[in-house]
Amino acid sequence: MSPPSTFVDETDLHALVDGELDPDHRRRVEDHLLLHPGDAALVEDWRRQNAALRAAFEPIALETPPLSLRTAATRAAAQSQGPIETGATHWGRPSGTPRPRRIEDLRVRQRRQAALISALLLVSGLALAGLAAFVFAGGRSEAPRAPAPTAFSQGYVSRAGLTYATYTVDAHPVEFDATRRDELADRLKTRVGFSRIPDLSAQDLRLLGGRIVPGVSGPAGFLIYERADGGRVGLYFERAVFAAAPPAPRGGFGVTAIEWRAADFAFVLVGPLPPDAMQAAAERAAALVTTPTP
Amino acid sequence: MRVNSEILAALSEATPGLRRYARALGAGAAAAVADGLTQSALQSVGARLFARELRPAGPEEARLEAYIAVTALAARKLVDAPPPGPRHPAIVHGLAALPFEERAVLLLISLEGFGYDATARIVGAPRESVLAWLRRARQALASDAGAPAEMTETTDAPRAHPQAPHLRVVK
The missing domain is CATH 3.30.200.100 (MucB/RseB, C-terminal domain)
Known part of the structure; x- marks a missing residue:
């Protein structure tokens, strides 16, 4: 005769696997599993999944992270860089974050200077052309060739x-x-x-x-x-x-x-x-x- | 202004786990991108700590913030991640086939050891959604492995959320 297992559902089984149950509840679910081998197999399968995940990725946590990763938070805090572009990837280049921005700013500034110089040259050329045309036209108007x-x-x-x-x-x-x-x-x-x-x-x-x-x-x-x-x-x-x-x-x-x-x-x-x-x-x-x- | 050295030390200690989590989120296929994500997340948290935008109560909350940053970045950057190579185990291939939310929830709980409430905070979703995603993720991985995915019919309590069949072509 099986004991009542009214309060055990799939969420409880997940909670058992994930350690989310208090001792009393945990004991009750474990009793349920003893009487329901299908649920016990399910729980066992999930535990195997967890073990497979850890086996696949645990070696990464055992590696020594690159220096850029280990000091990332400390460096960001110490250098007071302000908000950074969170979507960028700057791995392998310590303190390399502001450099692209500086180069970009420099190029923008150079482009602006070049545009300003071009505009000034254009205006100067137009002014010279206008002056030349005025002098030429003025001289011709006083010429005695076709007088009024x-x-x-x-x-x-x-x-x-x-x-x-x-x-x-x-x-x-x-x-x-x-x-x-x-x-x-x-x-x-x-x-x-x-x-x-x-x-x-x-x-x-x-x-x-x-x-x-x-x-x-x-x-x-x-x-x-x-x-x-x-x-x-x-x-x-x-x-x-x-x-x-x-x-x-x-x-x-x-x-x-x-x-x-x-x-x-x-x-x-x-x-x-x-x-x-x-x-x-x-x-x-x-x-x-x-x-x-x- | 000095940032609490205890908080910074906690972030440094959490770095290997963050790197593992980011690599798993990328399903083992984008190691360089995953490391870049981790570094960007740590720098973001460090900068916010310095700017006093972030004031964690303790080391554990700082660690939580770092996982929140990695998850948010990964949700944007790992959308077009390439599939894992043939040398990766079956569990990694199954992981890569999961939707991002299910993958993140499963990894946070099963691999990183977070509780349901902490996971809900990291992914920014209600606890019920977290449980639903976890259920679907485990069911999908079990289906991939060919194992039975349904509870036995001997459970007396009715299902609150009947499971939809997950049909997947695996070969």
């Missing part, structure tokens, strides 16, 4: 206006005064190529003198006439290398400028007189410069 008539007309007028503003208010407005008219004519003939000095006394304009001034494309002549009330009128002339000027007089800054062309020269009469008086003076001067000197 209005621009060059404005060039003569502007130069005449500048010359007038520079010299008529000066304490020594002329280089050669009226008493040295012949000397002035010779100098104008030599430098400018035109030596006819119109007499505008009919317009109440007395010749004060003249000088050689820088023109748009070469030396220019500048004659200064003075009215009785002190107002001064300038006649600017330069060998014209550009197209004809527009006939309309131009005004600004309190003066009037009238430009015309004669004998391959550009003439600009600049003065503060009323436009009618300026027009009359210009017509008179234009008539005189085209008349051969007796």
Whole structure:
């Protein structure tokens, strides 16, 4: 007659094998096994499994582990490396953990420096190219090959206006005064190529003198006439290398400028007189410069 | 800050067992990888000890942490481990055929001598799951060996969890 074994199940058998039973429970399960050879065989089979596992792997525990393994925890704690990459395998190389990171950082830094240098070179090249293009384009825009008539007309007028503003208010407005008219004519003939000095006394304009001034494309002549009330009128002339000027007089800054062309020269009469008086003076001067000197 | 030398000594003493456990988890086929896992786990525990992230109450708990680290690493790194060679015994081949959880639980209990509660903590699963995995692992290994895997019908108590048949082609 078998004793009751109501409380013994498979979990108890595993617990018996694994030493998880208290003494009373263990005795009860062992009694159960005595009466149930099938369960006893099962338990015996599991114990054989355990023995086979230990036989297969126990020699590993008996080996002396590599130094890197024996000192792994101590080294990590002593070197204060902080959290490490737990998935990495660093066996056989003590203190080798940070080195790949340093190399990688160095390479990243080198790549960044190379990229920065490339960007700087690119920007510098673009800046140089832009500067060269600007200089080249600027030089060509001032070249006399294909001038725009209005621009060059404005060039003569502007130069005449500048010359007038520079010299008529000066304490020594002329280089050669009226008493040295012949000397002035010779100098104008030599430098400018035109030596006819119109007499505008009919317009109440007395010749004060003249000088050689820088023109748009070469030396220019500048004659200064003075009215009785002190107002001064300038006649600017330069060998014209550009197209004809527009006939309309131009005004600004309190003066009037009238430009015309004669004998391959550009003439600009600049003065503060009323436009009618300026027009009359210009017509008179234009008539005189085209008349051969007796 | 100094780490308790007693804890470090316990980890050092546990190293041979950890190495054995990692090698068995790899089913004898990836010795180098298993040693690497052990070293990484020990370094991880050492670093956490130094950073005060880990404050084990005693040497045994430090040892437990080391096994937890090895198990967690192995679960990721040994997924594609190659099968054992022909020279390995049959038990190793049977071990390699087990799912990772069953293999880990069987090794922790049968090879490393941990109790059920400690094993549940190492694998991070409830005690009931640990018992179920252990049962299946032993049944699978017994089936591989051709031994009877079922309890005799003389047990009076009904089975709480009837065993599913494990059919496995072995040849």
